[in-house]
Amino acid sequence: MLLDSGYSSFFIVNVAFLSVKLLQFGIVWLAPRSFDTSTHLLLERYGIYSNPWWSKLLSWDSVFFIKNSTWMKETGSSAPQYEHEWAFSPIWSKIIQSSDLQHTVMKAVALNIALHYVSTWIIYALTKHTFPPFGKQVQTKMALTTSVLFILSSAGGFLISVYSEPIAFTFSLLGMLSRQWSIEFDVYGSLHFGHLKWFFYILSSVCFSFAFLNRTNCLLLGIFYIHDSWNLFSRKKWINGMLYPVLSGAILFGIFIYTYYYLPYTALCPERGEWCNTKIYGLPITHQSLYSYIQAKHWNVGFLKYWTPNNIPNFLFGLPNIVVLWNASTYFSYQYPTQNLKPYVWITRAFLLIMIFLANVQIINRVSSFLPLSLWYISDSLTKNANDMRVIKYYLMWLLVWIPTQTALFACFLPPA
Numbered sequence: 001m002l003l004d005s006g007y008s009s010f011f012i013v014n015v016a017f018l019s020v021k022l023l024q025f026g027i028v029w030l031a032p033r034s035f036d037t038s039t040h041l042l043l044e045r046y047g048i049y050s051n052p053w054w055s056k057l058l059s060w061d062s063v064f065f066i067k068n069s070t071w072m073k074e075t076g077s078s079a080p081q082y083e084h085e086w087a088f089s090p091i092w093s094k095i096i097q098s099s100d101l102q103h104t105v106m107k108a109v110a111l112n113i114a115l116h117y118v119s120t121w122i123i124y125a126l127t128k129h130t131f132p133p134f135g136k137q138v139q140t141k142m143a144l145t146t147s148v149l150f151i152l153s154s155a156g157g158f159l160i161s162v163y164s165e166p167i168a169f170t171f172s173l174l175g176m177l178s179r180q181w182s183i184e185f186d187v188y189g190s191l192h193f194g195h196l197k198w199f200f201y202i203l204s205s206v207c208f209s210f211a212f213l214n215r216t217n218c219l220l221l222g223i224f225y226i227h228d229s230w231n232l233f234s235r236k237k238w239i240n241g242m243l244y245p246v247l248s249g250a251i252l253f254g255i256f257i258y259t260y261y262y263l264p265y266t267a268l269c270p271e272r273g274e275w276c277n278t279k280i281y282g283l284p285i286t287h288q289s290l291y292s293y294i295q296a297k298h299w300n301v302g303f304l305k306y307w308t309p310n311n312i313p314n315f316l317f318g319l320p321n322i323v324v325l326w327n328a329s330t331y332f333s334y335q336y337p338t339q340n341l342k343p344y345v346w347i348t349r350a351f352l353l354i355m356i357f358l359a360n361v362q363i364i365n366r367v368s369s370f371l372p373l374s375l376w377y378i379s380d381s382l383t384k385n386a387n388d389m390r391v392i393k394y395y396l397m398w399l400l401v402w403i404p405t406q407t408a409l410f411a412c413f414l415p416p417a
Contacts, residue, residue: 009124009143009147012148013120013124013144013148016148017116017117020152021113023403023404023407024156024160024404025160027407027408028056028057028407031056031408031412033056033412034056035413035414038063039055039058040055042063042066043058046070046100056412057109057411058162059157059410059413060410060413060417061088061163061417062161062163064085064087065088065089065092065162065163065164066101066105067081068080068090069093069094069097070097070104073097078090079267083268083272083294084294084297087291087294087295087299089164089213089214089215091213096162105162109161112160112161112162112163112165112167115167115170116151116159116166116170118170119166120147120150120151121147122173122174124146124147125177126173126176126177127143127146127376128140130341131376131380141383142379142383145379145382145383146372146376146379149375149378149379152400152403154368154369154399154402155369156365156366156406156407157409157411159369160407163366164214164215165366165370167211168212168214168215168218168370169211169370170211171208171210171214171218172208172370175205175207175211175221176204176224176372178201178204178207179204179224181197182197182204183228185339185340189231189339191231191232191339193240201244202244202247202248204224204248205251206251208221208222209251209252209255211370212256213255217351217370219252220347221252221347222249223343223347224343224347225245225249227343227346228241228244228245228343229241229246231339232244260289261284261285261286261289264289264290265284265285265290266284269284274293275288275293299360302358303358304357306359306360306361314362314416315362317362317365317416318361318362318364320395321368321374322356323391323395324377324378324392325348325352326352328348328377328378329352329373331377333345336380341373341376344371344372344373348373348374351368351371360417362416362417363417365416378395378396
């Protein structure tokens, strides 16, 4: 096995990353043309009629990101053209802007590959800082295994396209690492801050904010501050609680309200009606965020709305990650319980509840990429050679089939989205 070959972590990560990306781009190159006309219509609008190979990277939501980007560049606007397009990260659409459509696609793909690569080293460092050093070799092996698993992401083809997942999980992991640098837990599970490291704790809220501005599920990272506040206030550490987690949580919440309530209201209301008419005490803030309204109206998101017979295949698509995420939260709650990992367990379980009961469940394969807990569960089990690893074995076998299959389906504009 490559992980036990004696090669350096740098070599192994680079070989794994390059191999996976080359395999995926090879599949895209060989994939037949898409049957869906959305991509072709977008290309023709900008005078491209030849259907170049890179057009196969413009499947599903990629079309919306590119549409937003080109619209904002042409008009100089900071907002999308249509209401439903607000669901596709205007910030990411702004970042990937370039001289023309082709260069916009290439820039987005290059950025996503670079972000994925950088994130493999962020999660490597995060793993080393999160788990106690039972021995340098064991700790390094677990960090390396986690990084390789992160490269083998179930997000598959989405990570070599125009999607905003890479920028979201990069800043999610960077925020986790910043927080981890600034705290420590004693043997009683009590949280302590290094006063000279307060900057990194506050920085974590900035990273989390930028993450959820690109993927709304990253707002769940605010649970870190709920956990830390509870830990400090239960021990009557009022000053530390207010200076660190409460302030950081307030930054996160303030940016959330401003971006998802105030900005859409000022851009679209009061002429829009409907959700615009639900103002709170006359303030330019509504009861329902624009994002929630869009998801409910255009994508049928809501409690148990996805629980219909025709969506059984989508539940099956998401089942492997549902099982592994649940097992990971159980493993680190009972078999390997540590105070340090408790907020990760809370976030993972909250995420699972949302995915199973409220969201389009099949997207769990790509949006769960901001959570490291399942990777740590697999890495820790592999490092310790756990007795019962049937679930892990089946999951890894599924990944080896899923990544090339999903990449091919994505290149052909075929489900799952």
